[in-house]
Amino acid sequence: MSDPTLPVGRGDWIRGITIRQPWATCILAGKDIENRPKPWSWRGLVLLHAAKRPDRGAHRDPLVARTIRSRELHRGAVIGVARLTDCHQDPDGSAPCSPWAQDSSWHLVLADIHELALPVPADGALGPWKPSPDLVDQVLQQLPHLRPPE
Numbered sequence: 001m002s003d004p005t006l007p008v009g010r011g012d013w014i015r016g017i018t019i020r021q022p023w024a025t026c027i028l029a030g031k032d033i034e035n036r037p038k039p040w041s042w043r044g045l046v047l048l049h050a051a052k053r054p055d056r057g058a059h060r061d062p063l064v065a066r067t068i069r070s071r072e073l074h075r076g077a078v079i080g081v082a083r084l085t086d087c088h089q090d091p092d093g094s095a096p097c098s099p100w101a102q103d104s105s106w107h108l109v110l111a112d113i114h115e116l117a118l119p120v121p122a123d124g125a126l127g128p129w130k131p132s133p134d135l136v137d138q139v140l141q142q143l144p145h146l147r148p149p150e
Helices: 023-028 056-060 062-068 133-142
Strands: 014-019 033-036 044-050 077-088 106-121
Touching: 014 023, 014 077, 023 044, 023 062, 023 077, 023 106, 044 106, 044 133, 056 062, 077 133, 106 133
Parallel strands: 014 044
Antiparallel strands: 033 106, 044 077, 077 106
8 A cells, every 4th residue: 555645734625435234344444445325526635534424234245245254343433544536437348447336326436545553433424524623633643654744
């Protein structure tokens, strides 16, 4: 994984994304697409927040079951950081851009995924949300290579 450099300051440079389990843990294990019903204009770093409420039906998907095997499914916490690089829909009739892409969904393309060793308890929200400076500081303590340049 690359070591992205963050912009200086605590301004408008990072967002949070809340994802239900087991999907959030799948991202930490290599899922490169997050499916959403609407497009997102945000590009850049996102805190990966595991929602308090799980998607119980997702466990029946064989790809999900293989991906989360032996992994803890934290909830109500930031569990990682990723870079959101694109948002698109697959053209009609084309093959999916990823095994994780769902038909007719908007696909958030994620890269530079970093898992936190210790999940940071936090509340999230639907859509992209702006994390508090305190939450960002707690996350950056675990990922010092992501801190803003001095």
